[in-house]
Every structure is written in structure tokens, then in C-alpha cells.
Amino acid sequence: MSDRVSPSPITIETYTGAALAPFLGDLARLRITVFRAFPYLYEGDEAYERGYLETYVKTPHAAVILARAGGRVIGAATCLPLAAESANVQAPFRARGLAPERFFYFGESVLLADYRGQGIGVAFFTAREAHARAVSNADFATFCAVQRPPDHPARPRDYVPLDSFWRKRGFTPRPDLSCVMRWREVGATEESEHRLGFWVKSLTGAALP
Template sequence: MGNLTVNRFKGKQILDYIEQLAALRIKIFREYPYLYEGDYEYEMKYLSTYATSEEAILVVAKDDDNIIGLSTAIPLQFETPEAQQPFNDLNLPIEPFFYLGESVLLPEYRGSGIYRQYFQEREAAAIAFGCKKATFCGVVRDANDPRRPHDYIPLDNIWRHFGYERHPKLCAYYEWQEIGASEQTKKPMAFWIKSL
């Protein structure tokens, strides 16, 4: 490893990194539990939410000049309807929530403290915007899923260590095509919340 740096960008500054974010998402989300086949056109459409919002942020991790990871966040009020729907269904106002999007990091850099910095930078942005809570969602898989690698360790304990708790009722449904599948299917995504 060279010189590791983590920097936060906002609004139009994100545009310079959208293609790299799309490529990293496709690469990292092929891993369990997402098993994402990868679709560049879908990625660019999904990421347009962040690229067109003045309040979206992107945290960029580099090793010297090489991008090794990226993480996004945006006030929930500017997120997609899929992310907002579970809150609307429970009559929870979305304005207090800052939505933490993906955190992608090349495997060889995991355990170096960058993941913690992702959370710190995004939570700082949430507080600066005036949000009282941070939230994100993670895919839910059956514990006995035969595709689960024998050495797979869920991130639940890490998320709890960072102060997040899984909400018992908030669940979104996102569609993507899994590796080896012929079409997109909906997957449940459970929300985790932290008061700031």
C-alpha cells in the first residue's frame, strides 16, 4: 500500500467519478450477498440520482492516485422512490434521514480503517445538512443460502459497532439480475438506523 487518502466531494464534483463508481459497484457487488450480474446502463441510471443532486456526497478512497473505493450518501428526501417507500408506508417523515448508499472497497484494502472513514465522512455530511438520523439498507439473504461462501461474515456486528440498529419493519425491495439468472428479481433490503 502507498499513501491512502479519503476525501469527500459534493454535488457536481461527483460527476468526475461516476463512471469509476459504476465500474467498482459492478465488480464488488458480484460478491455474496449481492451476486449482481452487472449492468452498466442500469448503473448510470441509478447513479444519476447522485450525479444530479447538489446535496449528494461521494467519499473517494485512493492509494496514491489509484481509486480503490467509493461511498455515497444523500438526504433521503432526494433518494429514489424505492428507498423512500418503506418510510412512507410506516408514516415516518423522510426529512430527518440522511441515506447512506453503497460502500465499495477493493478486497485487499479491507481492514485498513477506510470503511470507518466512509461512515465518519457521510455522518458529518448528514449533520451539516441538518439531518438527525443516518440510515442505509443491506440485502437480506437466508442463512442457509447454498451460495453463501463458507468464510462469509455478515457485516451486522460491524454496523452495530458503528452505532446502527436494524429496524424491525423498514424494508425496501430492489430489483437486479443475479449472476446466472435470466432476468431481474426483487430482493429485500433491511434498513439500519443511527441517531446523530
Template sequence: MTIGIRTLAGPELAAALDALADLRIEVFAEWPYLYDGDAAYEREYLGEFAAEKGSVLVAAMDGDRIVGAATASPMTGQKPEFRRPFEALGYDTSNLFYFGESVLLPAYRGKGIGHAFFDRREAAARDYGATHATFCAVVRSEDDTRRPPGHRPLDPFWRARGYEKVEGLTTSFHWKEPGSAGEVAHTMQVWMAGL
């Protein structure tokens, strides 16, 4: 299996948004996100992402098919309610680059693609002039009965890349889970690393 890793921006990024929307819905349906995705929301969200100057999408390609993707964009382009917790702790958001999602189909995991995603996004962040990269991960209870047996959290991978949880810095995202009547609030732990 030969996988190509490509950084997409501008029109090429815009052309990949439908495939990315489908991929996000499929992968985020899994633990720990349990996202009951909505295609219309995905396209709107991703359209906003693509319109932000400095946004990049790193795609893992199996031939012409996108099998994985990771996004990143300047923190200054994020919504004010998302930037607010960072600013409240004194972070200059003009120095931060936000790593949105990193999604990869199960058959392609464990082959170094995650490292390629981080390498490309970190390079884009440095090119932009950011001093730090940051992302959020959903917080789930250790005793959540929906946790699959043998699930391995990504914390060791992220730490090996130089990222650490930022003490006291969380935010909240809302999304619908399977079986929920509407969107549910989810606590998101912020991780960060210097560039």
C-alpha cells in the same frame, strides 16, 4: 500502503462516476449481493445520484485510483417508491440521510477505511441537518448454498457504529444475478442510527 480519503461533491463527484460504476460492478458481484452489473444502468443511476443536491461521495484513493467509495444523499431525493415504506411507519424523510453503497476492493479491507466512510457520511448528514442516517442491506437465507465458507456479515461493525435494524422496515430492490434470465427481487433490511 497510504490511502487517502476524500469527500467529493459537485463537478469532482461527477468526474468520478465512471470509476465508481466500475467499482460497484466489481464489488457487488461478490456475496452477498451477487450483482450481475450493467454499465449503462450504473451510469444512469449514478448520474441521478450526482444530480441530487446534498449528495456526497467519499472516495478511498490509492494514488489517483479510486479503490473504494461510499455514497450518501438526502432521503427526500430518493424515488417515492423507496421513501414510501419509511413514510408508512411515520418517519419524516426530510430528517433522514440515506447511505447508498459502500464498496471497497478486497486488498484494502480491514484497514479502517469503512470507519472513515461512515465518519465522512455522518458529517455530511449532520451538515445537511438530518437527525438520522439509514441504509439497507440485502437479506440472504442462512442456508443459501452460494454463501462462501468463512463469510463474516457486517452486522457487528454496523452495530458498533450505533446502527440497528429497524423492526418491520424492509424494502425491495431488483437486480440481475449471474445465471438469472432477468432481474430478481431482493428484500433489503433497513438499518438506522441517530446523529
């Protein structure tokens, strides 16, 4: 007879508005943990993270997809209308005459390392696309990812970029669209600028702009 404990089932659910509030602390700590690793190397602060995540509680049509195992938050993915995002994220679209209202912005997708490779990342994209279609008339989904040189000194030897995974989800890189964000890297004392490039996917069958 085995006394081995069965792994907790993983649930993936979409949360909006006030229903998100009880999870802000867990989400803040999750972001800090995952983004500390390469390629973001983000030195997070829980108070700042909570403030940032409040955006998803207060913004109409925003959502967070939560993955939980036995009640514990082990992953999350965010989304909201691009028109509700910060000016620096909208700027590259406006500069090229692309109306932010036509885009739904997928923010972070974070998952603890022990739970990767189980299809949760795919489920995150599926749920966000379903949410975007349900609450908006956006023609496109878009997200951005930090750009690091291949010879970055902190790049792990076994690091595999997610480009192939994103392409399989139907996204296309857009070298003409990029934005700058600021954060403090692990080991740094001051914030620095980081460039992020955008990927785009049609949600409605409309041709990519």
C-alpha cells in the same frame, strides 16, 4: 538495498456535484466488481451504473466519499437526503408515519477486497455522518442491506455478516422497515426482487423513532 515499491498512500475525500463527474466510470466499475460477490450477487452493467451514479452529481446535498490509492479509486461510499431517494426506498418510512426529511440515506459502501481491514470502512461512515450534519438538519442516518438466508447456496463458508461492524458504528437494525429492489443476479437472465432491511442511527441525539 531493497527495490521493494512502497504501497501508495490512501486518501479519503468527500466529493459533491460536478466534481464527481470525472470518477463516474471508475465508480461504475467498482460497484460492479464488489457487488458481484455474495451477498448481492449483482450482475452489473456499466451503462446503467453510470446513469445511477449521475444521481449523486445532480442531487443537492448528495455526496460520494472516495478512497484512492495512488490516484486509483479503490473504494467509495454514497449518501443523500432520504427525501431525494426513489419512492420504493422512502415507502417503508412513509408507511409508518416517519418523515423522510428527518433521515439522511447512506447508499452503498464498496471497497476492493485487498484494502479491507484497514479502517477505510469506518472512515466512510464518519465522513458520511459529518456530511449529513453539515448539509442537513436530519435527525437520523439510515441505510439498507440485502437479506439472505443463512443456508443460501452461494454463501461462502467463510462469509461473515457485517452486523457487528454496523452495530459498532452505532446503528440499530429495524425489522419493521424494509424495501424491495430488483436486479439481475449472476447467472440469471432476468431481474428478480430482493428484500433489504434498514438500520438506523441518531445523528443529533434524538430518540430513535
